[in-house]
Amino acid sequence: MKIISQPAQFRKIPGPVVLAAGFFDGVHLGHQRVLSGAVERARELDGQAWALTFDRHPLAVLAPSKRPPLLSTSEERLALLEQSGVDGILALEFTRKLAVQEPETFVRWLCGPPRIASQTATSSASAKLSEIRCGRNWRFGRRATGTPELLAQLGRPYGFRVTIVPYAEYQGMEISSTRIRFAVREGRLDDATAMLGRPYSVRDTVIRGRGVGHTLSIATANLQPSAEVLPPNGVYAVRVKAQGKTFNGVANLGMRPTFTDAIPDRALLETHLLDFDGDLYGQTIEVAFLARLRDERAFTSPETLARQIADDVRQASRFF
Numbered sequence: 486m487k488i489i490s491q492p493a494q495f496r497k498i499p500g501p502v503v504l505a506a507g508f509f510d511g512v513h514l515g516h517q518r519v520l521s522g523a524v525e526r527a528r529e530l531d532g533q534a535w536a537l538t539f540d541r542h543p544l545a546v547l548a549p550s551k552r553p554p555l556l557s558t559s560e561e562r563l564a565l566l567e568q569s570g571v572d573g574i575l576a577l578e579f580t581r582k583l584a585v586q587e588p589e590t591f592v593r594w595l596c597g598p599p600r601i602a603s604q605t606a607t608s609s610a611s612a613k614l615s616e617i618r619c620g621r622n623w624r625f626g627r628r629a630t631g632t633p634e635l636l637a638q639l640g641r642p643y644g645f646r647v648t649i650v651p652y653a654e655y656q657g658m659e660i661s662s663t664r665i666r667f668a669v670r671e672g673r674l675d676d677a678t679a680m681l682g683r684p685y686s687v688r689d690t691v692i693r694g695r696g697v698g699h700t701l702s703i704a705t706a707n708l709q710p711s712a713e714v715l716p717p718n719g720v721y722a723v724r725v726k727a728q729g730k731t732f733n734g735v736a737n738l739g740m741r742p743t744f745t746d747a748i749p750d751r752a753l754l755e756t757h758l759l760d761f762d763g764d765l766y767g768q769t770i771e772v773a774f775l776a777r778l779r780d781e782r783a784f785t786s787p788e789t790l791a792r793q794i795a796d797d798v799r800q801a802s803r804f805f
Contacts, residue, residue, distance in 0.1 A: 620650055
């Protein structure tokens with residue numbers, strides 16, 4: 486899959502191209518509907534499907550204090566977009582200069598000069614950019630004045646049409662990244678999973694622990710998550726991707742209160758992988774939260790903690 490950042494590069498791509506537009510934080514079921522429709526339409530046209538997104542959330546530039554916490558890093562978002570089946574991603578750098586472009590200027594910047602009148606009359610399927618698909622709430626241009634309806638008007642001289650994709654619903658309400666953030670932070674993992682289409686997960690690099698788990702024969706892979714959205718502290722049934730394989734496990738997210746001599750500055754995610762024997766130090770792993778088992782709490786001794794972990798493993802087996 487190709488990832489480019491300049492419209493000039495995008496304009497060199499052989500058409501027809503169907504473009505899925507959005508920021509796509511978390512790539513939830515609503516986003517997936519936009520993306521899968523673009524892929525399906527591109528295949529019908531014997532063309533290419535591309536995703537249009539930004540390298541950062543617009544509020545990170547326009548009003549940093551108002552930028553929402555994100556469900557996925559840029560790297561994770563690009564990986565999820567690739568999994569959608571698109572042929573490439575146009576990840577535009579969001580700058581103040583881009584933010585003040587008028588909607589028509591943005592379209593010209595994306596497409597190049599409009600097609601001549603004789604070409605405009607031809608079928609949009611023969612256009613280089615054939616179609617843009619987006620949700621009803623997608624905005625572009627200065628002060629977010631560019632709506633999908635305006636985009637459709639502006640697209641006529643350029644030979645592309647616009648398809649507004651109906652939003653996906655969960656429990657009678659629109660699925661959104663905002664709803665998913667609240668669900669994760671409140672520990673409503675079933676709701677988050679239903680809206681994402683997969684369990685919520687975090688990716689990070691395994692760091693050195695104190696070795697206590699190893700002495701108890703319960704070795705753990707330790708992360709200090711940099712994720713901006715985390716569930717409440719507690720113990721979870723998890724599924725871990727590591728070394729190209731998938732493992733079930735039990736993870737404690739929190740401050741390990743049993744060991745008062747080593748309280749961390751911020752929450753640690755300590756994961757005991759089942760049926761795994763090895764060292765993951767320095768490797769990047771992905772931990773998906775399947776279900777919350779209990780609150781985090783202090784134990785009177787490491788041995789008592791070890792017995793509780795064994796019980797946690799038995800409880801977690803219901804979710805594997």
